Amino acid sequence: MSRPDEAPAFDDEAILLVGHGSRREKSNEQVRDLAAGLESRLGIPTDAAFLELAEPTIGEAVAGLAPAVSALTVVHCSLFAASHVKNDVPLAVERARARHDVAIDNGAHLGIHPAILDLLDARAAAVERDLDVDRGTDDVALVLCARGSSDPDANGDVHKLARLCYEGRSFSRVESSFVGVTDPRLEETLHGLAKHRPDAIVVLPYMLGDGVLTERVRDRTAEFDGEYPYVAAAAGDPLGTDSRLLDVFADRWQEARTDSVEMSCDTCKYKVDLTGYEEDVGGARAMLRALAHREAHADRDDVDDEPHAHDAPERHVAVCTNRTCAADGAPAVLERLRQAARDSEHCEARITRTSCLGRCGDGPMVAVYPDGVWYGGVGPPDAERIASSHLDRDRIVSDLVDQVL
Structure with missing residues (x-):
């Protein structure tokens, strides 16, 4: 693990967490x-930035x-490599590189690390x-409860981390579960463990901050505890600001600046065909999903039961303005779409330009999200049809459809 006396500090180097x-x-x-804490540990100026x-923001922090x-x-605070790590942060970093004369290294997510295992044990x-209770003498089961993701790579790492929590420790069982998005859900896992009649079940919310999701984990654990009087159950604290996390950040910093970052590309749904996720393969699709997420994503922290709401425009429309599409009239299509959206009383869409969508020769290309509809060969008159039919009345312009994701 990196320590201040092992990592030289440079006056012209900084870290962005x-x-x-x-x-x-x-x-x-x-x-x-x-x-x-990381600045104190490494002796290098360290600022914080946020995705949303x-x-x-990342761009504002880099500019400063x-x-x-x-x-x-x-350096990422993300626990696993899902869409923020694979899409959103790289997009922001690329934009910052284009705008500023500064070398920017992008590190890896927190991931699975010995210091995190020690922290979970504590x-x-x-x-x-x-x-x-004492796991050395009592039958104690452990549940590691993560948020849950639509990325199988990230969900798979939760199961791996749970297995590592079991190895070498005296828990009778260790199960992984999720509070949303994917299965198994926490309630299902707890009820399944109750059948084995352990003396106690320890639930650990695998989250960084103490927010709505950790409250949900505590509430559902307390409900289970009341329903099963023969099993003592309680939820612990999230990772928080424990100093052991600084060990992980320091290692991720060192990896990034020495060009030794390892990402999970062998099981990345954007790079390889995984059963059930075939339509996610391709950088252009990942980029569009990231753009759509950035426009639509809003935190549900202010809503009791919805920690991850989306309350921005109903649709995001991306128009390819790369060289081939631009030569075929994409800028005119973009402007006509924007004008049609402004003139409409019902159209709730954000219309932006994007780079190559990988359909050169079939454009201009227009992608409508979250519908996942791609239109090809779109001309300025077609733009008005897309706006009046698809965006206003939710009717796909079938003769222009290139593909549906």
């Missing part, structure tokens, strides 16, 4: 506290640092003390 961002300022302050819902440094390393031990 990137968190998701939340409407809850307490969660944002946790990221800033971690940034301050908090300031500064660029005049004073020649090298910048982006969190579990704290719950055991509260329940007055």
